[in-house]
Amino acid sequence: MPTQIFHFAILGLGNIARKFAEDLALIPDAALVAVGSRSLERAQAFAKDFGAEFAAGSYEETFSGPRVDAVYIATPHVLHKELTLMCLEKGIPVICEKPLGLNLGEVEEVIAASREHKVYLMEALWTRFLPCTLKLKELIDDGVIGEIQSIRSDFGFRAKDLASVLRPAPASAPDLERNRILNPKLGGGALLDIGIYPQFLSQFLLGAPEEVHATARLSPQGVDLDTQVTCRHAGGKLSHNYSTVLGRTKTEALIIGSEASLHWHPRWHEPSSFSLLRGKDTPPENFYFDYGGANGYRYEAEAVMADVRAGRIENALWSLEDSLALHRTLTEVREMIGVRYPGE
Numbered sequence: 001m002p003t004q005i006f007h008f009a010i011l012g013l014g015n016i017a018r019k020f021a022e023d024l025a026l027i028p029d030a031a032l033v034a035v036g037s038r039s040l041e042r043a044q045a046f047a048k049d050f051g052a053e054f055a056a057g058s059y060e061e062t063f064s065g066p067r068v069d070a071v072y073i074a075t076p077h078v079l080h081k082e083l084t085l086m087c088l089e090k091g092i093p094v095i096c097e098k099p100l101g102l103n104l105g106e107v108e109e110v111i112a113a114s115r116e117h118k119v120y121l122m123e124a125l126w127t128r129f130l131p132c133t134l135k136l137k138e139l140i141d142d143g144v145i146g147e148i149q150s151i152r153s154d155f156g157f158r159a160k161d162l163a164s165v166l167r168p169a170p171a172s173a174p175d176l177e178r179n180r181i182l183n184p185k186l187g188g189g190a191l192l193d194i195g196i197y198p199q200f201l202s203q204f205l206l207g208a209p210e211e212v213h214a215t216a217r218l219s220p221q222g223v224d225l226d227t228q229v230t231c232r233h234a235g236g237k238l239s240h241n242y243s244t245v246l247g248r249t250k251t252e253a254l255i256i257g258s259e260a261s262l263h264w265h266p267r268w269h270e271p272s273s274f275s276l277l278r279g280k281d282t283p284p285e286n287f288y289f290d291y292g293g294a295n296g297y298r299y300e301a302e303a304v305m306a307d308v309r310a311g312r313i314e315n316a317l318w319s320l321e322d323s324l325a326l327h328r329t330l331t332e333v334r335e336m337i338g339v340r341y342p343g344e
């Protein structure tokens with residue numbers, strides 16, 4: 001029997017929605033069938049670009065068209081909880097962009113809803129699904145680097161409009177309003193946007209931290225611009241997790257083992273390569289991966305398709321417990337550095 005085409009919908013048609021839709025087009029048994037935006041015009045234009053048959057001028061209306069097997073939520077963080085709950089209550093499986101919620105409480109709420117309604121939910125931690133990540137983990141599990149001793153990783157870029165937002169006078173509303181990264185009302189800041197990746201990596205390889213230390217530089221509006229987190233994991237192992245929106249960093253990771261180390265090349269969180277460093281007299285062994293021009297989002301999309309088709313309500317590689325642990329740490333860090341969003 002031929003495989004039934006898996007129908008995706010997307011809510012929030014910005015930058016990442018476009019990249020995700022480009023990758024969906026590479027999956028033979030997936031189709032983007034419905035898109036929802038705050039603007040019908042934007043939805044129609046997006047639907048035309050990607051061949052979706054149904055365009056809605058509101059998120060709610062997105063589900064009044066063709067059958068939807070899963071929805072990808074790609075709005076700013078502050079809407080993740082509300083839209084995830086809306087979809088789960090309608091019985092629609094959800095892959096929601098990171099962060100799954102603005103704080104631990106929101107993440108707990110959406111996970112409880114997924115379990116109550118028995119409807120699939122996954123945080124779109126796409127790095128976890130990349131072939132590069134799978135290979136790296138396989139080498140570590142095979143003992144190739146010995147025992148991991150510590151991890152150091154970073155992620156940084158210079159946010160748009162930074163100069164105007166940082167000037168001593170309060171930033172003008174238009175500067176802030178349009179800037180997802182710097183606007184507290186949209187859940188801005190380095191930690192939730194990009195610091196989540198180094199934090200993910202350390203949890204993935206060393207387990208959730210037992211002790212967390214953090215310091216940050218905040219913007220005049222109160223979002224974190226430059227954030228250093230040091231964690232102590234089981235066995236006293238340390239991870240150093242740095243994120244910044246003040247300037248470009250190498251965005252690489254070093255996993256230091258007792259026998260060898262792994263250097264995950266820039267930008268490590270996306271389709272990338274890595275080297276195995278055995279010793280100063282041994283040339284590095286390089287591992288390259290061919291992503292065939294894809295952005296790297298097809299792997300998480302394929303994971304959702306396999307899970308939903310099999311009737312699972314969560315993913316085994318990035319589980320809801322993994323999301324909970326990650327957001328427990330991120331919320332603890334935010335309390336330490338003093339970042340509070342409106343309404344918290």
Ligand SMILES: NC(=O)c1ccc[n+]([C@@H]2O[C@H](COP(=O)([O-])OP(=O)(O)OC[C@H]3O[C@@H](n4cnc5c(N)ncnc54)[C@H](OP(=O)(O)O)[C@@H]3O)[C@@H](O)[C@H]2O)c1
Pocket residue numbers: 011012013014015016017036037038039042043074075076077079097098099124126180186192193
């Ligand atoms: N996995 C990754 O690699 C990756 C990369 C970038 C971002 N992200 C995540 O994806 C989410 C979206 O990021 P993005 O870079 O795509 O943002 P973006 O370009 O600003 O797009 C977000 C979209 O959300 C909708 N939206 C709803 N309310 C909004 C509001 N008050 N202000 C602005 N937009 C609003 C808009 O779509 P409509 O007008 O069509 O409704 C907008 O185009 C974030 O949570 C971020 O963490 C993930």
